Amino acid sequence: MGTFMSKTITIDGQVVPFKEGQTIMDAAMAADVYIPHLCHNPEFTPHGSCKLCTVKVNGRNVASCTMPAVEGQQVLSDTLELNDERLSLTQMLFVEGNHICPSCEKSGNCQLQAVAYYLGMMSPHYNHFYPQREVDASHPDVLLDRNRCIYCELCVRASRDVDGKNVFGLSGRGIGSTLVVNSASGLLGDTNLAATDKAMQVCPTGALLKKRQGFTVPIGQRIFDHHTIKDVQLGDKHE
Amino acid sequence: MTFELETAANPEGLKRVVIEPVSRVEGHGKVTLLLDDDNRVHQARFHIVEFRGFEKFIQGRPYWEVASIVQRLCGICPVSHNLAASKALDMIVGAQLTPTAEKLRRLMHLGQILQSHALHFYYLASPDLLFGFDSDVAKRNIVGVAAAYPEIAKQGIALRKYGQEVIRITMGKRVHGTGAIPGGVNKNLSLEERNILLKDIDNIIAWSQAAVELIKKVYTGNPEFHNGFGYYKSSFMSLVRKDGAMDLYHGGLRALDEHGQTIFDHVDYGHYWDYIHEEVRPWSYMKFPFIRSRGREEGWYRVGPLARVNNCDFIPTPLAEAERKIFKEFDGGSATQATLAYHWARMIEMLHAAEGIQELLLDGDLQGDDLVSKGEPALRGVGVIEAPRGTLIHHYRVNEDEMVVRANLIVSTTHNNHAMNEAVRQVALQYLDGQQVTEGLLNHIEVAIRAFDPCLSCATHAVGKMPLEVELVDAGGNVIDRLAKNSDGRCDI
Ligand code: SF4
Ligand code: FES
Ligand code: NI
Numbered sequence: 001m002g003t004f005m006s007k008t009i010t011i012d013g014q015v016v017p018f019k020e021g022q023t024i025m026d027a028a029m030a031a032d033v034y035i036p037h038l039c040h041n042p043e044f045t046p047h048g049s050c051k052l053c054t055v056k057v058n059g060r061n062v063a064s065c066t067m068p069a070v071e072g073q074q075v076l077s078d079t080l081e082l083n084d085e086r087l088s089l090t091q092m093l094f095v096e097g098n099h100i101c102p103s104c105e106k107s108g109n110c111q112l113q114a115v116a117y118y119l120g121m122m123s124p125h126y127n128h129f130y131p132q133r134e135v136d137a138s139h140p141d142v143l144l145d146r147n148r149c150i151y152c153e154l155c156v157r158a159s160r161d162v163d164g165k166n167v168f169g170l171s172g173r174g175i176g177s178t179l180v181v182n183s184a185s186g187l188l189g190d191t192n193l194a195a196t197d198k199a200m201q202v203c204p205t206g207a208l209l210k211k212r213q214g215f216t217v218p219i220g221q222r223i224f225d226h227h228t229i230k231d232v233q234l235g236d237k238h239e
Numbered sequence: 240m241t242f243e244l245e246t247a248a249n250p251e252g253l254k255r256v257v258i259e260p261v262s263r264v265e266g267h268g269k270v271t272l273l274l275d276d277d278n279r280v281h282q283a284r285f286h287i288v289e290f291r292g293f294e295k296f297i298q299g300r301p302y303w304e305v306a307s308i309v310q311r312l313c314g315i316c317p318v319s320h321n322l323a324a325s326k327a328l329d330m331i332v333g334a335q336l337t338p339t340a341e342k343l344r345r346l347m348h349l350g351q352i353l354q355s356h357a358l359h360f361y362y363l364a365s366p367d368l369l370f371g372f373d374s375d376v377a378k379r380n381i382v383g384v385a386a387a388y389p390e391i392a393k394q395g396i397a398l399r400k401y402g403q404e405v406i407r408i409t410m411g412k413r414v415h416g417t418g419a420i421p422g423g424v425n426k427n428l429s430l431e432e433r434n435i436l437l438k439d440i441d442n443i444i445a446w447s448q449a450a451v452e453l454i455k456k457v458y459t460g461n462p463e464f465h466n467g468f469g470y471y472k473s474s475f476m477s478l479v480r481k482d483g484a485m486d487l488y489h490g491g492l493r494a495l496d497e498h499g500q501t502i503f504d505h506v507d508y509g510h511y512w513d514y515i516h517e518e519v520r521p522w523s524y525m526k527f528p529f530i531r532s533r534g535r536e537e538g539w540y541r542v543g544p545l546a547r548v549n550n551c552d553f554i555p556t557p558l559a560e561a562e563r564k565i566f567k568e569f570d571g572g573s574a575t576q577a578t579l580a581y582h583w584a585r586m587i588e589m590l591h592a593a594e595g596i597q598e599l600l601l602d603g604d605l606q607g608d609d610l611v612s613k614g615e616p617a618l619r620g621v622g623v624i625e626a627p628r629g630t631l632i633h634h635y636r637v638n639e640d641e642m643v644v645r646a647n648l649i650v651s652t653t654h655n656n657h658a659m660n661e662a663v664r665q666v667a668l669q670y671l672d673g674q675q676v677t678e679g680l681l682n683h684i685e686v687a688i689r690a691f692d693p694c695l696s697c698a699t700h701a702v703g704k705m706p707l708e709v710e711l712v713d714a715g716g717n718v719i720d721r722l723a724k725n726s727d728g729r730c731d732i
Binding site for chain 2: 102103104105135137138143211212213214215216217218219220221
C-alpha cells in the first residue's frame with residue numbers, strides 16, 4: 001500500500017480529514033465532531049432545509065450538510081454566534097408548529113426536543129403561531145400529526161429512495177407548507193404506506209408515529225433522558 | 240333550607256362583596272355576597288370564573304395520548320386524572336388488568352391520596368383549626384404552624400413528601416409522570432424501590448395516626464362549634480367495594496340519603512348517566528350534578544372523604560377501621576353530616592392510605608413483569624375512581640380511527656358544587672348577617688369552602704393560584720372598599 005495523503009479541513013481549529021466527495025457534515029461526523037442538525041440523516045441525500053447545521057467558512061455562512069469539504073477550509077461551528085443562531089432557528093421551529101412536549105409521546109425520543117436541550121433552550125422566546133394543522137388517523141397502523149411536522153422531508157426521501165413508494169411530499173412554501181400524501185382522497189389510509197416502511201423510522205419529531213405506542217416506554221427510560229443528541233448522533237455510526 | 244339565598248329577589252340596590260379568588264384552595268374561585276345597606280345577606284354564591292373547555296381540547300387526539308394529556312388538567316391531582324382516564328381506556332382496549340398492573344395503580348393512587356390529604360390538612364386547613372378562624376391573619380398559615388407547633392409541621396411535611404415519593408417511584412416523575420397506560424402500567428416496582436419506600440412506612444403510619452388524634456382532639460374539644468359550623472344534611476355518594484368496604488380505586492357507586500337510606504347501591508359506573516345528571520345554571524361555569532331519581536331540587540349530594548367514610552360498611556385496614564368506628568359513634572353520630580367533619584374523615588383516609596401502602600409494598604405481585612393486557616376493543620370507555628376530593632368520572636368516545644370524538648369529565652369539585660354553595664349560604668347566615676365585613680368574617684366563608692378541599696384547578700381546568708381580592712361593590716358597580724390578600728394569606732389594604 002502506498003502512502004495515502006488524506007486531505008484535511010479544520011473545524012474550530014481541529015484538523016479533520018476528509019475523502020473526496022464528502023460534505024463538511026460527513027467529515028465532521030466521521031471525526032466525532034458534532035454539528036447540530038435536524039433535516040440531515042447520513043442515510044439520505046442531504047436536503048439543506050433546516051439550516052441548523054450552518055457553519056462559517058471563510059467568513060460566510062453555509063449549510064454544512066450540503067457544502068462539500070474542500071482542502072484547507074477553515075470551518076467555525078461551535079461558536080457563540082452560530083449557536084445563538086441555531087437556538088433562534090430551533091425556537092422558531094417550536095412556535096411555527098404545535099409542539100406540546102409534556103403531552104407528546106415522542107418526548108424523550110424527539111430530536112427537536114433534544115436539540116433544543118442541547119442548545120440550552122429555556123423558552124420558545126417568540127410568540128406562538130398556533131397554526132391549524134390536520135391530524136390524519138385514517139391509516140390503521142400509522143398516525144400523521146402535522147402539528148409536529150418540521151418539513152425536514154426525511155419521510156419524503158425515505159419513502160421515495162428506500163421504500164420506492166413516494167407516499168409523502170411537501171406542498172406550498174414557507175409558513176404555508178403542508179406535508180401531503182399520495183392518494184386521491186389525500187388520506188394516509190388510502191396510500192400504500194406500511195408501518196414497516198423505512199419512512200416510518202426517520203421522523204425526527206412525533207409527526208409520524210406508529211399507532212397505539214403512547215407511553216409504553218416510561219418517561220425516564222427514553223434515549224435522550226440519558227444521552228445528549230450529540231452522543232447519540234455521533235455514536236450511531238459505531239454501531 | 241337556604242335556597243332563597245341563591246338568588247336575591249331584587250339585586251338592584253344591593254352592594255356586592257366579592258372574594259376573588261378564595262385563598263388556600265387550589266385554583267381560581269370567587270365568592271359573591273350581595274349585601275343591603277344594613278349588611279344583611281341577600282345572596283351568597285360560590286362560583287368559578289374561568290373555564291378552559293378541556294373536553295374540546297382532547298377531541299381529535301388519539302386515545303393513547305389521553306391519559307397523559309389529562310394530567311395537565313391539574314397540577315394538584317394529576318395522578319387521579321391519569322388513573323381515571325386509564326380506567327376508561329382499559330375499556331377501550333378491552334383490557335382485564337393483570338394483578339401486577341392493578342396493584343401498581345393502587346399504590347400510585349394511595350400515594351396521591353396520602354400526599355394530597357397531607358397537603359390539605361397541614362398546609363391549608365391546620366392554620367384555621369389550630370389558631371381559630373379569625374385569628375391573626377399574619378400567623379394563619381403553615382409558617383405560623385411551624386413556629387407554634389414545630390413537630391406537627393415536621394410530620395406534615397414528611398407525610399406529603401412520602402406520598403410524592405410513592406408517586407415519583409411508580410410514575411417516573413413527581414408531577415406528570417406516566418405510570419398508567421391503556422391496559423396497564425409501563426413499569427413495575429423494583430425491589431430496590433420497594434425497600435426505599437418500606438424503610439419509612441412505619442413512621443408514616445405512626446404520623447398518620449397522630450394526625451387523626453390531632454383532628455379528633457381539636458374537633459371533639461369544641462363539638463357544638465365544629466358540628467354546627469355551616470351545618471346541613473345531605474346525601475352522600477362514593478364508590479364501595481362489592482362487600483361494602485371502602486375502596487378508593489374501584490367499585491360500584493353507592494348513594495345514601497340524609498338518613499342513611501339507600502338511594503342506589505353497587506351501580507356499575509359504566510352507566511353513570513342513568514343515575515346522575517348535570518344541570519347548568521347561568522351564573523356558574525361549573526355544572527350542578529344531581530341524582531336523577533331525586534330530581535333537580537333534592538338530588539344534590541356530597542362526595543369526598545366524609546362521603547366515603549359515611550358510605551362504606553367498613554375500612555379494610557385495621558387502624559383506620561377503628562378510627563372510623565370512633566368517628567361514626569361520636570356524640571350519637573352527630574359529626575357525620577358536619578361540614579368540618581370532612582377534616583376528620585380526611586385524616587382517617589390518610590391513615591388508611593398509609594396502611595394500604597404498607598400492605599401493597601409487602602405484596603410480591605408488584606415485582607411482576609406482566610404489565611399490560613388487551614382484549615376486544617370498544618368505542619366507549621368510562622373510568623371512575625375515588626380521587627382525594629371525591630368521585631372522579633372520565634368518559635370517552637372514540638371513532639374507528641381511534642381518535643377521541645367526545646369526552647365528558649365530572650370532577651370531584653363539580654359533584655360538590657351545590658354542597659359548597661350550601662355551606663357558603665349557611666355560614667353567611669350564621670356569621671355574616673348584619674355584621675360589618677372583616678377579614679376574619681370572610682375567612683369563615685373560606686373555611687367552609689376549604690373543608691371540601693375544592694380543586695378549582697380541576698374544576699376550572701386552569702392551573703395556578705392567584706392572590707385573593709375582596710371587593711365591596713355597590714349596585715352601580717362602584718368599588719367602595721377593597722382588600723387584597725396574597726396567596727400566602729397576608730393582607731395588604
Ligand atoms: S413527518 Fe416527520 S419526517 Fe416527515 S417531513 Fe414532517 S417532521 Fe420530517
Ligand atoms: S441539517 Fe443541514 S440544513 Fe438541516
Ligand atoms: Ni385537581
